Amino acid sequence: MDFAQPITWVFTSLALVIAYTGFRVVTSGNLIHSALALVFSLAGTAGLFLLLSAEFVAWVLVLVYMGAVMVLFLFGIMITKAPVGYDAELDNEHKGPALVAAVSVFVLMSWSTILAFDGQEMSSLGVPTATEDLADALLGRFVLPFEIVSFVLLAALVGGITLARKDNSPAEEEMS
Amino acid sequence: MPIVPVLILAAFLFSMGIYGLLARRNAVMVLLAVELMLNAVNINLVAFEAMWLDSMASGQIFSIFIITVAAAEVGIGLAIVLMIFRNSHSANLDDFATMKG
Amino acid sequence: MNSLLFALTAEAEHGSEITAGGPLQEWAWLILVAPFVASVAIIFRGKTMKHQGAEIAVAMMSFVFGYGLLLWIDTIRNKVVYEHSVAIGNLGDSWVLEWGWVVDGLSSMMYFVVGSVGLLVFIYAVSYMKGEIRYTFFFSSLSLFVGAMLVLVAAPNLAQLIVGWELVGLASYLLISHYWEKKENSSAGMKAFLVNKVADVGLLIGTFMLAVGVGSLRFSDILHGAQEHAEGLLVPIGNSNVAVVGALLLFFGAMGKSAQFPLHIWLPDAMAGPTPVSALMHAATMVTAGIYLMARMFPLYQTIAVDARSIMLWVGVLTLFLTGLIALVQTDLKKVLAYSTVSQLGYMMTAVAAGGYTAGVFHLFTHAFFKALLFLAAGSVIHGVHSNEMTDMGGLRKYMPRTYATFMIGSLALVGIFPLAGFWSKDEILGTLGHGGYTMFLWVAIAGAFVTAFYMTRAVALTFFGKYKGHGHPHESDNMMTVPLMVLAGFSIVAGLTNMPGFLIGDRVVGRYTGFSRWLGTRALAMGDHHPEALEWSLAIYGAIAGVLGIVLGWMIFGKDKETQETRDSFSIPGLYPVLTVKYYFDDVALGIVGFIKGPLANAVDWVNTWVIDRIVNTVGFGTKAFGKIVYDNFDQKGIDLAINATAVGSGAAGGMLRKLQTGKIQQYAGALVAGAVALVIGFSIFN
Numbered sequence: 030m031d032f033a034q035p036i037t038w039v040f041t042s043l044a045l046v047i048a049y050t051g052f053r054v055v056t057s058g059n060l061i062h063s064a065l066a067l068v069f070s071l072a073g074t075a076g077l078f079l080l081l082s083a084e085f086v087a088w089v090l091v092l093v094y095m096g097a098v099m100v101l102f103l104f105g106i107m108i109t110k111a112p113v114g115y116d117a118e119l120d121n122e123h124k125g126p127a128l129v130a131a132v133s134v135f136v137l138m139s140w141s142t143i144l145a146f147d148g149q150e151m152s153s154l155g156v157p158t159a160t161e162d163l164a165d166a167l168l169g170r171f172v173l174p175f176e177i178v179s180f181v182l183l184a185a186l187v188g189g190i191t192l193a194r195k196d197n198s199p200a201e202e203e204m205s
Numbered sequence: 206m207p208i209v210p211v212l213i214l215a216a217f218l219f220s221m222g223i224y225g226l227l228a229r230r231n232a233v234m235v236l237l238a239v240e241l242m243l244n245a246v247n248i249n250l251v252a253f254e255a256m257w258l259d260s261m262a263s264g265q266i267f268s269i270f271i272i273t274v275a276a277a278e279v280g281i282g283l284a285i286v287l288m289i290f291r292n293s294h295s296a297n298l299d300d301f302a303t304m305k306g
Numbered sequence: 307m308n309s310l311l312f313a314l315t316a317e318a319e320h321g322s323e324i325t326a327g328g329p330l331q332e333w334a335w336l337i338l339v340a341p342f343v344a345s346v347a348i349i350f351r352g353k354t355m356k357h358q359g360a361e362i363a364v365a366m367m368s369f370v371f372g373y374g375l376l377l378w379i380d381t382i383r384n385k386v387v388y389e390h391s392v393a394i395g396n397l398g399d400s401w402v403l404e405w406g407w408v409v410d411g412l413s414s415m416m417y418f419v420v421g422s423v424g425l426l427v428f429i430y431a432v433s434y435m436k437g438e439i440r441y442t443f444f445f446s447s448l449s450l451f452v453g454a455m456l457v458l459v460a461a462p463n464l465a466q467l468i469v470g471w472e473l474v475g476l477a478s479y480l481l482i483s484h485y486w487e488k489k490e491n492s493s494a495g496m497k498a499f500l501v502n503k504v505a506d507v508g509l510l511i512g513t514f515m516l517a518v519g520v521g522s523l524r525f526s527d528i529l530h531g532a533q534e535h536a537e538g539l540l541v542p543i544g545n546s547n548v549a550v551v552g553a554l555l556l557f558f559g560a561m562g563k564s565a566q567f568p569l570h571i572w573l574p575d576a577m578a579g580p581t582p583v584s585a586l587m588h589a590a591t592m593v594t595a596g597i598y599l600m601a602r603m604f605p606l607y608q609t610i611a612v613d614a615r616s617i618m619l620w621v622g623v624l625t626l627f628l629t630g631l632i633a634l635v636q637t638d639l640k641k642v643l644a645y646s647t648v649s650q651l652g653y654m655m656t657a658v659a660a661g662g663y664t665a666g667v668f669h670l671f672t673h674a675f676f677k678a679l680l681f682l683a684a685g686s687v688i689h690g691v692h693s694n695e696m697t698d699m700g701g702l703r704k705y706m707p708r709t710y711a712t713f714m715i716g717s718l719a720l721v722g723i724f725p726l727a728g729f730w731s732k733d734e735i736l737g738t739l740g741h742g743g744y745t746m747f748l749w750v751a752i753a754g755a756f757v758t759a760f761y762m763t764r765a766v767a768l769t770f771f772g773k774y775k776g777h778g779h780p781h782e783s784d785n786m787m788t789v790p791l792m793v794l795a796g797f798s799i800v801a802g803l804t805n806m807p808g809f810l811i812g813d814r815v816v817g818r819y820t821g822f823s824r825w826l827g828t829r830a831l832a833m834g835d836h837h838p839e840a841l842e843w844s845l846a847i848y849g850a851i852a853g854v855l856g857i858v859l860g861w862m863i864f865g866k867d868k869e870t871q872e873t874r875d876s877f878s879i880p881g882l883y884p885v886l887t888v889k890y891y892f893d894d895v896a897l898g899i900v901g902f903i904k905g906p907l908a909n910a911v912d913w914v915n916t917w918v919i920d921r922i923v924n925t926v927g928f929g930t931k932a933f934g935k936i937v938y939d940n941f942d943q944k945g946i947d948l949a950i951n952a953t954a955v956g957s958g959a960a961g962g963m964l965r966k967l968q969t970g971k972i973q974q975y976a977g978a979l980v981a982g983a984v985a986l987v988i989g990f991s992i993f994n
Contacts, residue, residue: 031206034206036206037206040206040210040211044210044211044214047214047218048214048217048218051217051218051221051222051241052221054221054225054237054238054241055221055222055224055225055228055229055234055237055238055241060231060233060234063234063237064237067237067240067241070218070241070244071244074244074247074248077211077248077251078248078251081211081251081252081254081255082255083251083254083255083265083268085265085269086247086251086265086268086269086272089269089272090247090272093272093273093276094240094244094272094275094276097276098240098275098276098279101279101280101283102233102236102237102279102283104283105233105236105283105286105287106233108287108290109232109233109286109287109290123227123228123973123974123977124228126227126977127223127224127226127227127228127977128224128228130223130224130227130977130980130981130984131220131221131223131224131227132220133984134216134219134220134223134980134984135216135217135219135220137984137987137988138212138216138219138220139212139213139216141987141991142209142212142213142216143209143213146208146209146212147209148207148209149207149208149209149256150206150207150208150256151206151207151208151211151252151255151256152256152258154206154255158254158262158265162261162262163262163265163266163269165261166261166262166263166266167266167269169261170261170263171261171263171266171270174270178270178273178274181273181274181277182273182276182277184277185276185277185278185280185281186280188281188284189280189281189284192281192284192285192287192288193284193287193288223980226973226976226980227973227976227977227980228973229973235972235973303970
């Protein structure tokens with residue numbers, strides 16, 4: 030980490046934002062705070078992507094993730110009438126083992142990362158990846174996953190509607 | 206810039222996600238933790254793409270796919286949580302040990 | 307003398323050559339196959355058709371008749387001798403099974419007989435069997451019979467002949483037992499089948515002996531071997547040789563099928579079948595199969611198996627006379643005709659045994675027509691009166707004129723009145739007997755003619771003259787039944803003309819035989835037929851006198867007393883009558899043999915079975931059971947079961963422990979996932 034270069038400073042600030050807000054997602058006592066912390070975490074990630082010359086992915090993240098998914102989350106929180114406020118207990122009784130698991134995973138991953146990639150540099154970060162190249166790849170080499178993912182979305186759409194609508198079956202009518 | 210810090214950041218987020226997955230009581234919060242983990246994976250992918258500059262930008266493509274699938278998954282997951290909530294009026298995961306034994 | 311006789315037969319007369327036949331003969335297999343196809347088609351499609359399958363049968367029969375007629379005419383005109391065999395398989399290493407067909411004088415004549423009589427009987431049966439049960443199956447079986455008979459007479463080798471023989475027996479069984487709802491009808495079918503089966507043993511063994519002697523199953527090979535005195539046929543057995551014994555065994559087989567004494571007992575009982583069946587099978591065609599076999603094998607009997615002929619002659623003459631006597635005391639009209647058939651078959655066999663190839667076959671030819679006619683007419687009578695018994699008939703000539711006329715013609719032909727067919731054929735037989743010097747047999751044959759006339763007159767008188775004694779309303783039958791009668795009557799009149807002899811005036815022969823003997827001689831081998839060269843006046847007159855005497859005597863006894871008919875009904879030949887009514891106890895002997903097998907013999911076998919064999923089996927059984935118990939108690943219960951139970955309990959315990967992992971809590975599952983992933987990663991990094 031060469032702190033002489035501005036990129037390092039930019040990265041460090043972004044990283045701190047992302048890390049802190051990520052931490053707040055899982056330790057916050059308030060459900061709405063958790064969700065909002067995730068929003069900020071995602072925003073920081075988008076900035077990081079811009080830094081890493083992945084423009085398109087960054088804006089996709091903003092649009093899809095932050096714009097749609099998080100809104101969906103907030104809807105879900107509202108509909109399930111989650112306990113808002115600080116009096117609800119949001120952690121269950123397995124905090125200890127969970128912490129152990131998380132820490133061990135972190136240690137494992139960083140240790141193997143350092144072992145493998147220590148000293149390697151990301152070379153050309155100045156030039157953002159051209160969207161045309163992404164488009165060519167998406168509809169060229171990756172056209173099959175593209176189509177399959179569209180099916181997945183269709184399935185999710187249909188499934189979501191089926192699952193979430195009110196049950197109008199006669200059995201339900203009789204029972205209710 | 207060196208790649209290792211980026212990867213360590215991603216590892217940190219990932220382990221945060223694991224903690225949230227295992228330790229949170231509310232179902233929606235567990236889903237939030239899952240989102241965090243997916244986000245960590247995306248960072249990893251984009252970083253490696255920046256390092257190796259694949260001719261087809263496959264790292265970024267892959268992260269686009271992950272974002273898409275994560276969106277779909279969140280939709281379904283929330284629908285399921287909604288149904289569970291409708292049936293039992295509680296989103297507490299500890300109450301749903303009906304598959305015990 | 308012999309050479310003159312030879313000269314008159316076969317092809318030497320004209321010095322003309324035998325031709326080989328052409329497309330007409332090559333396609334002759336159609337008449338063998340068509341009846342079987344028709345039989346199957348009737349079964350499948352018959353019930354839905356307008357006449358329930360009878361159309362298919364009559365159409366097939368018309369085809370067979372037409373083609374058979376063409377074949378016969380072609381054989382006559384072009385002297386065709388055609389034989390074609392197709393190898394269909396192998397028996398072991400050196401025997402080839404063949405299927406084929408023969409078209410020569412003998413076979414084509416049989417095709418004509420089967421075709422013509424068959425067609426007329428089929429047409430008759432369409433009306434006769436109307437309303438009867440199993441109408442469609444009847445026609446299917448009848449078609450099967452026709453096919454089997456044609457296969458039999460078309461056979462170029464003994465194997466195919468046996469196949470046809472057995473199939474004909476099967477068809478006979480099916481048709482005799484047509485009304486099997488009554489036990490005696492199905493028993494009659496069984497009796498026919500079993501008696502034939504006994505005779506078939508002889509046929510089979512005879513076939514094997516002759517075939518092994520010559521090395522081939524083909525008729526042409528066996529007969530050639532006979533003529534050339536082949537070594538294989540002269541292998542000595544006891545006092546005679548293979549050829550004689552084989553020939554005798556073949557004759558034994560023929561005895562069964564052609565109802566020679568004492569294997570004749572099935573034929574009268576076979577009258578339980580419907581009348582068309584009796585007419586076609588048990589008068590004209592099936593029963594003549596034995597005669598046909600003898601005729602086909604004639605060179606064998608003429609050359610090296612001459613010794614067999616004396617036995618054949620005795621059997622034939624006994625049949626002829628004794629069964630004719632039984633016909634005198636029958637009250638069932640069909641049974642009279644049945645015994646008459648047996649008697650006439652005896653005539654045919656006598657002729658063949660005496661060396662009269664033409665005589666025997668010619669009598670077969672004419673007899674087919676007038677006996678079928680008599681049976682069909684009897685059927686018409688039975689149809690009108692609804693009873694078989696002559697005690698329920700009488701005076702029917704007023705009610706059924708056409709039937710009466712045709713029955714009379716048939717009876718006169720049978721008795722042998724000039725110029726109907728029977729006269730010529732019976733005279734031929736008498737001539738053969740005379741020529742061969744068999745004087746005693748000749749006189750028995752003439753006596754037989756007398757008896758024939760006697761019983762036929764009795765039958766005619768009891769049925770058609772006098773007063774009607776039954777209770778129904780007799781009526782003439784419809785055209786479909788009477789027209790065949792008239793056609794057959796026509797045949798009965800003219801059939802004799804095919805073999806009219808020349809006339810011996812002084813020392814010269816004026817005129818010549820018309821063609822029948824020539825036609826019959828059109829076959830692959832010279833026959834050496836003992837054929838009289840002209841009409842034997844003396845024998846003809848004796849035969850005629852015997853016939854007329856019989857008619858006169860019969861009329862005197864049975865034709866009188868038209869009003870009360872007491873005399874005729876009570877007339878019985880003193881002394882002979884009781885013996886005749888019990889049919890010489892032959893049926894009882896047969897039953898006795900069967901009873902012995904069923905009774906004491908079976909009981910003896912049963913005793914051995916129960917006390918000896920069963921004892922051994924039971925001991926072995928008990929021993930095994932005890933041993934098994936020991937094994938079970940020690941090994942099974944204490945050893946193996948223990949091990950298995952332990953395994954089961956262990957599995958249950960393990961399962962119980964593992965069950966505790968299933969808490970139902972999602973986050974614990976997720977935790978397990980993470981732990982597992984971590985473990986895997988550590989593992990990989992350590993071991994890599």
